[in-house]
Amino acid sequence: ILNFGTFNNNTGGLIKIDRMKTSTIDLQNGGIFNNQASIHIGSSSGSNLSGGGILNAGTFSNNTGGLINIDRINQYGIINYSTLLFNNQAIINIGSLSGGNTMTHGIYNLGGKILNNTSGQINMNRVATGIYAGSDTLTNAGIFTIGALTAVTNLVENAGTGTFSN
Numbered sequence: 619i620l621n622f623g624t625f626n627n628n629t630g631g632l633i634k635i636d637r638m639k640t641s642t643i644d645l646q647n648g649g650i651f652n653n654q655a656s657i658h659i660g661s662s663s664g665s666n667l668s669g670g671g672i673l674n675a676g677t678f679s680n681n682t683g684g685l686i687n688i689d690r691i692n693q694y695g696i697i698n699y700s701t702l703l704f705n706n707q708a709i710i711n712i713g714s715l716s717g718g719n720t721m722t723h724g725i726y727n728l729g730g731k732i733l734n735n736t737s738g739q740i741n742m743n744r745v746a747t748g749i750y751a752g753s754d755t756l757t758n759a760g761i762f763t764i765g766a767l768t769a770v771t772n773l774v775e776n777a778g779t780g781t782f783s784n
Contacts, residue, residue, distance in 0.1 A: 621649040629683055631655035636662040640669045645676035648702065653684040660690035660718065668692045674730070675700035682737060684708035690718030695745065699728040706738040706760070713744030714767065721745045724764070727780055732756040743767040751780030758784045
């Protein structure tokens with residue numbers, strides 16, 4: 619899904635993406651994506667998607683009632699760049715299913731703000747690095763669980779000017 623405008627996945631909706639060769643959900647030039655339903659990326663065995671699960675250069679909101687599962691990706695579960703916002707108020711599972719490659723990063727923040735609000739829950743497994751805070755901010759007021767199913771080498775990597783607030 620390449621989005622330059624507004625995309626709403628409303629209550630009762632279901633998006634399933636498998637066997638892609640590039641990024642699966644890609645917001646560009648300030649696009650807006652609102653999720654209040656289910657998104658399953660890489661749920662079929664043999665998917666082993668290259669690229670990223672969600673690339674955000676816009677405003678991505680996983681609102682109350684939303685569920686995002688990102689599995690069997692080779693690189694990034696979520697990559698956030700630009701100066702805009704990734705906002706989570708629901709559940710995101712990254713790397714919960716076995717049978718794929720280990721992702722390089724669960725969340726890779728190159729710019730912009732990532733907010734995991736009080737109702738937000740983010741679970742990460744099968745990643746080499748849980749959170750990369752390269753620049754801008756990642757704020758957690760909810761629950762982050764990293765490595766509950768499999769060992770994760772680096773929980774948080776702050777290699778730039780980024781800020782992680784818990």
